[in-house]
Amino acid sequence: MSSSKSPPVSKSPPVSPLAPGRLPEMPPVAGVRLATAQAGIRYAGRTDVLYVGLDEGTRAAGVFTRSKCPSAPVDWCREALSGGAARALVVNSGNANAFTGRLGREAVALTARIAARAAGCNEGEVFIASTGVIGEPLPAERFEGVLGDCAGRAEAGGAAWTEAARAIMTTDTFPKLATRSTEIDGTRVTINGIAKGAGMIAPDMATMLAFVFTDAALPQPVLQALLAEGTRTSFNCVTVDGDTSTSDTLMLFATGAAGNAEVSQESDPRLAGFRAALDDLLIELAQLVARDGEGARKLVTVRVEGAESDASAHRIALSIANSPLVKTAVAGEDANWGRVVMAVGKAGEPADRDRLAIWFGAVRVAVEGARDPAYSEHAASAVMREPEIEIRVALGLGSGTARVWTCDLTKAYVEINGDYRS
Amino acid sequence: MSSSKSPPVSKSPPVSPLAPGRLPEMPPVAGVRLATAQAGIRYAGRTDVLYVGLDEGTRAAGVFTRSKCPSAPVDWCREALSGGAARALVVNSGNANAFTGRLGREAVALTARIAARAAGCNEGEVFIASTGVIGEPLPAERFEGVLGDCAGRAEAGGAAWTEAARAIMTTDTFPKLATRSTEIDGTRVTINGIAKGAGMIAPDMATMLAFVFTDAALPQPVLQALLAEGTRTSFNCVTVDGDTSTSDTLMLFATGAAGNAEVSQESDPRLAGFRAALDDLLIELAQLVARDGEGARKLVTVRVEGAESDASAHRIALSIANSPLVKTAVAGEDANWGRVVMAVGKAGEPADRDRLAIWFGAVRVAVEGARDPAYSEHAASAVMREPEIEIRVALGLGSGTARVWTCDLTKAYVEINGDYRS
Structure with a gap:
């Protein structure tokens, strides 16, 4: 643990080469106001609390890490969700x-008490998330005064969203935001989301956090169902290194201010x-996490089709996406489909070696359990030099499909996470 | 795939710093004779076939990869094992x-035909293993003449064992051998073993192979049971990166020449x-594989105790041993127990965060779900600087235990496997 180290000053690591060219323009979401502050939890010279x-009437839904060792805020949110109502969200970076x-x-409990006073609500309507170092006590007394001040100056405007996304960053190299506009029964509604995390990973840290806000009016059970379902094809389909955090949190808040008819x-x-x-928004946020994977230089989309079921396809896709050998091959721009075969084989799911076909981008490299007779090393290598690569596997057994995102495994990943004290 | 590359000349990578100081003296095993040759499968200037x-009467047992995409030799050996008898083993490196x-x-089939002629036996008494590049046809016709010549000059002596271990190496940096002597009902018997592999991994390659020979007389079902049981606590407890090979093969041959009473x-x-x-011999061979893990600088023993069952402990131990975050922390000599908590949590096995205790070496760093009050960063860091590190986790739930071996994840691993064509 870095407990005895001096507090890290906010460094400016080079921005991931996979970062989007520009940040989206975030519209306000009626009923949502945001503010950030420097509470001095761990970092110096940067905001660390959101x-x-x-607004009253806001309903909350959430999905959380499946870790058997969840963080204290995850336990709190699970408990608070039983009420279904939300009036405040507090997120700090620097300490998980x-x-x-x-x-x-x-x-x-102290954080909830301070926030409830600031928001004028019950403690059970406060949701809390923390990201940063594991195993160190969080000095929550530092929120005293800070949250009340935030409540007083919280704003709905676009800049507040970018600041919010920045305040929750740890080893992220860019803030992650997405927005969508749609209609429910003729009424226009907005959905805004922010996220942080370099996958499930971060040095000395743990946490993938994402918060989505909408002005739609939706009953809590509907909200929860939509979120759980959306998670299946977005955040549960992104991996940097397979290391599931103790703190993974994705929440969806609906203020109801749009005034649509409830469904x-x-x-x-x-x-x-x-x-x-x-x-769509959840997928965009999830992809942004993979694009900021530690040390990442390539975004990899793994598609699996023809599996016995979607669940089977998903496990095979994750086996490929989490394979160090596949990920180092991508880093090395090596069209090494033998390692994809290995990863399919080790997944433990139904697979028939002699029906397998594999593509890198549009180039089929293997078919019917052997190298494609028309295989072109030149064409495959050209695909591997792209910054975004698709690996597709057809199993030929059924109609199960899956799509997951990951990044390559580079020496920079080892460097970032190795700490190399000396 | 490196199919279009020129054949790699035998390089001499620096020997792993975790290699044993000297090779063991290998006694003969009555009924076993070995020879190696250069068949020119892929490498130039080195032996590549064993x-x-x-002797007649030799019985064989084997355990193989659980990959759903096993190699052709694995399929062959599984089939041949049904006969239970063995007269020849052929192993090549350079092509899996x-x-x-x-x-x-x-x-x-061609390899078996050539070997059967050389050994004067049935094809079903020939066992075959291959290690090297995946997805390229093996030019088995190159064994023609070579195996017959080998059969003529095969020897029982100690040097032949070292040469055998060398001939099956791919990215290994040292040959792996072990020997034991024991008694069955008063009769002295010998067990010799060789292995290759840098875990389940190797660049452009796939394969962990190990072959054990004894002069003991043992019925095939007994042999198979002993091997399967021994595998559970040895080879199934070693991991470099969790990437299970398509070709993993561990075989045990018993010639019966010692003449002990059959049991x-x-x-x-x-x-x-x-x-x-x-x-004991299987554990030594398995440890040698972890010591030669690609890029490894540290040997890590993970012990889990107090789990609900041995199987549960084993899964938790593997979750720790396969975690990139734990392995990079070890590479960085960082006593990062928060990552051990993460790995316990993600294993999906029963665990109670608030009963967990964690040690690095003899230093307890966490107890009752929080940092040890007596935690000494200095003492923990001293442990992490050692070349061999034990990580111990006590769950406090039951009596299940497990022990697995792994190595650290270094930049050299990424370099070796990244190929970095450019």
């Missing part, structure tokens, strides 16, 4: 408040547009 | 004969000594 005020025992629970079933066709917009 | 002649379709099956039950107490010696 406060989001939510994970594996902190009794002190961790006390820090969360009580998530399967209602009037929600088709909203569902599509939400899914 | 022929082992086995994996994902080679019909050509792969033909190459295996028909593996649970017979007269086999206690043999079982212990075999297990």
